[in-house]
Amino acid sequence: MNTLDTTLASPPSTSGTAPAVPTTAGPRRSFARDTAIVLARELRPVLHDPFSVVFGLVQPLFFLALFGPLLVGSMGGSGGIGGDVWQWFVPSILVMTTLFGTSTTGSNLQLDLQTGSHERMLVAPLTRSSLLVGRALKEMVPIVAQSVIVVLVMIPFGFELHVAGAALGLALLAVLGVGIGSLSYALALAVRKQEWMFWMVQQTLLFPAMLLSGMLLPLETGPRWMQVVADVNPLKYVVDAERALFAGELGTSTVAWGWVAAAVTAAVGLAVGIRTMVRTTD
Amino acid sequence: MIRTRGLTKDFVTGKNQAVHAVRGITLDVEPGELVAVLGPNGAGKTTTLRMLTTLIAPTSGTAEVAGYDVLASPAQVRHAIGYVGQGNAAGHVQRARDEVVTQGVVYGLDRQAARRRADELLDALDLVEPAGRKVSDLSGGQRRRLDVAMGLVHAPALLFLDEPSTGLDPHNRANLWEHILRMRADRAASGAAPMTIVLTTHYLDEADAMAERVVVVDHGEVIADDTAENLKAGLAGDRVVARVAEPDVARFAELATNSPGTRAVRVTGNVVDVRTTDGPAAVPGLLRAAEADGLSVATVAIHRPTLDDVFLALTGRSLRENAIQTFPDGQTVSTGKAAA
Numbered sequence: 373m374n375t376l377d378t379t380l381a382s383p384p385s386t387s388g389t390a391p392a393v394p395t396t397a398g399p400r401r402s403f404a405r406d407t408a409i410v411l412a413r414e415l416r417p418v419l420h421d422p423f424s425v426v427f428g429l430v431q432p433l434f435f436l437a438l439f440g441p442l443l444v445g446s447m448g449g450s451g452g453i454g455g456d457v458w459q460w461f462v463p464s465i466l467v468m469t470t471l472f473g474t475s476t477t478g479s480n481l482q483l484d485l486q487t488g489s490h491e492r493m494l495v496a497p498l499t500r501s502s503l504l505v506g507r508a509l510k511e512m513v514p515i516v517a518q519s520v521i522v523v524l525v526m527i528p529f530g531f532e533l534h535v536a537g538a539a540l541g542l543a544l545l546a547v548l549g550v551g552i553g554s555l556s557y558a559l560a561l562a563v564r565k566q567e568w569m570f571w572m573v574q575q576t577l578l579f580p581a582m583l584l585s586g587m588l589l590p591l592e593t594g595p596r597w598m599q600v601v602a603d604v605n606p607l608k609y610v611v612d613a614e615r616a617l618f619a620g621e622l623g624t625s626t627v628a629w630g631w632v633a634a635a636v637t638a639a640v641g642l643a644v645g646i647r648t649m650v651r652t653t654d
Numbered sequence: 655m656i657r658t659r660g661l662t663k664d665f666v667t668g669k670n671q672a673v674h675a676v677r678g679i680t681l682d683v684e685p686g687e688l689v690a691v692l693g694p695n696g697a698g699k700t701t702t703l704r705m706l707t708t709l710i711a712p713t714s715g716t717a718e719v720a721g722y723d724v725l726a727s728p729a730q731v732r733h734a735i736g737y738v739g740q741g742n743a744a745g746h747v748q749r750a751r752d753e754v755v756t757q758g759v760v761y762g763l764d765r766q767a768a769r770r771r772a773d774e775l776l777d778a779l780d781l782v783e784p785a786g787r788k789v790s791d792l793s794g795g796q797r798r799r800l801d802v803a804m805g806l807v808h809a810p811a812l813l814f815l816d817e818p819s820t821g822l823d824p825h826n827r828a829n830l831w832e833h834i835l836r837m838r839a840d841r842a843a844s845g846a847a848p849m850t851i852v853l854t855t856h857y858l859d860e861a862d863a864m865a866e867r868v869v870v871v872d873h874g875e876v877i878a879d880d881t882a883e884n885l886k887a888g889l890a891g892d893r894v895v896a897r898v899a900e901p902d903v904a905r906f907a908e909l910a911t912n913s914p915g916t917r918a919v920r921v922t923g924n925v926v927d928v929r930t931t932d933g934p935a936a937v938p939g940l941l942r943a944a945e946a947d948g949l950s951v952a953t954v955a956i957h958r959p960t961l962d963d964v965f966l967a968l969t970g971r972s973l974r975e976n977a978i979q980t981f982p983d984g985q986t987v988s989t990g991k992a993a994a
Contacts, residue, residue: 488741
């Protein structure tokens, strides 16, 4: 006799109390409630394991520690950067952290696509768009936490903090991060049948986006064509706005353009992300 | 509970090329039934299940699940059904208990009720100890039970299980089923509407032992649909396998062919394999006839049919050829190897 038959021959014990059958609400769904559920679920691993936030800082901190001093040595005091290199470079690092963290976040969805936990969410009665929006909103939390760490680390090195500007700077990063995160999720869904494509596309786009934002070196010293290309890169406006905000400027046109660029990125990202999520059926 | 009419699914694989994964499945499942959909890999079992659970849209045909059309009212269907897919429902970076609670909230419970329900299920599925651990740290058997807990969180009247025990060892497989059947019995005892279970499997013994009804699917079509008992008695019959001295094989096969109840005779080397309606009744007469002719019969074995014999009778192919067979071969010896 095989094991299964043996099990069946002796009726399963009924020692445990019968789980009460709960009554669940009808299938009326609220987008806000569903988004909150998805958001809370996505945040849980971050809260359980805060070290993951620090891990995301490794690369940006290398740029601070190993590229920052070179910048000080070669560009310090020059026109493109201004008097204080850290005041110029730390906002760059914050945008870089946001870019690295949110552009790779699609890989979290890839894992869920592989294991079956995304499929379970699709079978569950959740509005499709909430599956994307909840995930995208979650990106704000590590961005803010990481940015606070970078700023605190840099204060002893003479980084001057303007609190109101800094707070608005973090909010601006959060909006940008929702957009890039959404695009990263959309990418993960789009290439779900060839997973390696995710990293290829992400890496291919990451470095041009970074260099053409004036994040590492001022674009003013580059050729004209680079400046033209950079003009259509929303990251450039966000980088400029972050520098202004961290210098204490709150209401200049540079800052306003940064908000526009971040908002457009978020709107486009969410639109593309939601569309991809709703249309991805297998 | 389930009603499909001419359900089909084509997958486009290239220019003007399509794979007909499901070619017209018409199926009715009544409330409370435990149905196994059995077939080889690629038969269309999972594709059918994915249509019934609203994951993919049918190419043609209709499907009503729990009273709702899968295309017109996917939200109602999703709310009514429980689903245990082939993969793991719980996110690997999440903690086991958190995922069950979240699942409860997704299905409309408030946090407190969801926590209570999660604890009940974790207890019932023997998962209290690992409940606080990360899902990636759970064993395969624990993860599968966690999947079942999440599928049952809203006490659905209809539960889909897509190859629930693939990858589990026999002990964990038996353990999983013990839990599923107990929860079904508990639900019945509590006076709630009976739980309907539809599972896909390519494990013959699982379908045989667990299901009250077996739907055999091959090449995207239902080729048989009955209780395992009826399928075996009606389609396969018993097998009498005799080892005969080499020169006597042909004559023995002839006697077997003329024996009452014989349906088919197959000779492999010096082994004569007789398919017959009632094996135990056929053997004495066959042996007497062989002795009268002076034939030398070394061994005779009678095998009760398995679902594999049913599949063989239906398709001419064995399911075992393409299924990983990890069940201990208990009640019958159906391969020539074991008889040798």
